[in-house]
Amino acid sequence: xxxxxxxxxxxxxxxxxxxxxxxxxxxxxxxxxxxxxxxxxxxxxxxxxxxxxxxxxxxxxxxxxxxxxxxxxxxxxxxxxxxxxxxxxxxxxxxxxxxxxxxxxxxxxxxx
Amino acid sequence: xxxxxxxxxxxxxxxxxxxxxxxxxxxxxxxxxxxxxxxxxxxxxxxxxxxxxxxxxxxxxxxxxxxxxxxxxxxxxxxxxxxxxxxxxxxxxxxxxxxxxxxxxxxxxx
Numbered sequence: 001x002x003x004x005x006x007x008x009x010x011x012x013x014x015x016x017x018x019x020x021x022x023x024x025x026x027x028x029x030x031x032x033x034x035x036x037x038x039x040x041x042x043x044x045x046x047x048x049x050x051x052x053x054x055x056x057x058x059x060x061x062x063x064x065x066x067x068x069x070x071x072x073x074x075x076x077x078x079x080x081x082x083x084x085x086x087x088x089x090x091x092x093x094x095x096x097x098x099x100x101x102x103x104x105x106x107x108x109x110x111x112x
Numbered sequence: 113x114x115x116x117x118x119x120x121x122x123x124x125x126x127x128x129x130x131x132x133x134x135x136x137x138x139x140x141x142x143x144x145x146x147x148x149x150x151x152x153x154x155x156x157x158x159x160x161x162x163x164x165x166x167x168x169x170x171x172x173x174x175x176x177x178x179x180x181x182x183x184x185x186x187x188x189x190x191x192x193x194x195x196x197x198x199x200x201x202x203x204x205x206x207x208x209x210x211x212x213x214x215x216x217x218x219x220x221x222x
Contacts, residue, residue: 033210042212042214042215043156043212043214043215045209045210045211048209055209056209091155091156095210098143098203100146100158100161100201101201101210102158103155103157105154105155106155
């Protein structure tokens, strides 16, 4: 079975550019989570969706960040405009109910 | 107080040692508990779920103490490959949000 699929694996871009991260959850999972991880702040929950509906976006740092889940098999996390402090590893995870989350390989983002 | 707290370590132990980590949580109504491990530059992966009666998986034993609101992970006969960061995860009774602890770093030394 395919796991959570994220793209791209790596992204290097200049500050001010728009960045779009993509995630395909495991088929049949009804919850999707976006996390950001840095050495300083650890793993932070940005937003999560349940049945494609955003439930809690309190972790989204500011208006430059937005996330969508147009259908059960796809989600995007967008940063516009990007800043160097957004450099981090961004993970997407999915789960079914209270079952454990499964993580994608992550996107390593560097903003120059 | 943070929702989930862990000793960040690092714990440096020799091969073959027994090591234990604790994790405390603040929400007494929390329902589900898990341990994840994360290797350097990799994604977190589920190590084991934690059940009320405690559970064991090979060299790994997880315990839950609801009265004191902590869970523990015991690793026996530690291997070099056990070196990783161990993340405690708690789900509250409401919604489906998973709360991750900051992680405890373990280094098993030859």
